[in-house]
Amino acid sequence: MILTTTAKTKCDIKNCKNEAAYYFETKGAFGKCFLCKACCERLADELNKSRAPKSPQNTIKRKQEEKRSNG
Ligand SMILES: [Zn+2]
Secondary structure, eight states, X not given: OOEEOOSOOXXXXXXXXXXXXXXXXXXXXXXXXXXXXXXXXXXXXHHHHHHSOSOHHHHHHHHHHHHHHTO
16 A cells, blocks of 8 residues: 655655655565655556556457447
């Protein structure tokens, strides 16, 4: 779960110098991982992308059916 932070902490993402707006707790060596707004959004975006098309074949099949039903 991602939580908001008011602590004056820098974003933990490499090469990012923004101030963190969010953090989440990890079980690893870092304990807490801080993220700025931009990195948080980018991370969420990448998670969505990697999760999105589970089966491309289903998408193709659906497109074919749409085409058929349109005549
Ligand atoms: Zn950042």
